[in-house]
Amino acid sequence: MEIKELLTQKIKDKLPDVQFTTVEFRSELSIIINKKDIVKLCLFLKDDPDLAFNFCEDVTAIDWARRNQRFTVVYHIFSMKNKFRLRLKCDVEEDDCKIDSVSSVWKTADWEERETYDMYGIHFNNHPDLRRMFMPEEFEFYPLRKDFPLMGIPGSLPLPKK
């Protein structure tokens, strides 16, 4: 069986309560799920011996600006065994800007989630060390949000005195 069919079949069999839809674009598979299921699904994808998604390549987000569910958190995971890359997507609202951390599943997600928090202001529950990564700790804004001006907010980043 091909890996894509195996993947969807396995999730249906083993995790019957997880709602998901799949999108295939240019032979890349994306799975769209609810944010409450993210840790459960990730743990399954990693631990299942046939799937073995053992590498979390990237965690990032999309700001849709005017959409009802404003953010989408995107995970790119890779299975070295199957040489297959999978994309997971979860919608997050602006009012409840939180999602569970997958750093307990893949340790490398720790810094990737920190970067997403720094740039988009999405909080990751149960994250071991959710600090800013690129911007100074006292910075109040999130630069990759669509409402952040390109030239920044004057005076928000302190410069040393002349």
Place this chain on the structure above:
Amino acid sequence: MGLEAKLNQDSFFTTTIDAIAAWARKNSVWPMPMGISCCAIEMMAVGDPKYDIARFGSEVMRFTPRQCDLMIVAGTVTYKMAHVVKKIYDQMPDPKWVIAMGACTSSGGMYRSYNVVQGIDQFLPVDVYLAGCPPRPDNLLNALIMIQDKIGKSKARDFQDEPLTEYPIHIKN
């Protein structure tokens, strides 16, 4: 050289302390290579035998700020890096000079963005701005010659009575 002939004739010559100090100073400018991004590659090329900054007495790139006279800020200075650049500049002993090398350092360059300082003259006193992205090594030599001209015109009294306000020591009773 005219100097040897002069010494053979009379064995002495008259000059001012200012002139001799400025002459010595300008021919031994020790740079602090503040190489932050791609301009640093051109700064390294200046040190190699083809361009050879040693011809101008500045081949001693010191990696401690305490032995430097000239800071070559070569690269994009972000707001986070600005504090580091300033800290290193503060550790350099007076008198000291600054070259803003390249478009990013002088004006933010192509990084017209929230995270890049739009010109290091917002927090450092810059002596020479150097155009180019990155500038050619000969251009950096030109900037060094301009700094040398500036040092050659300086007087000892220009550097006096600078209050030491950089790192005040607080003693609690």
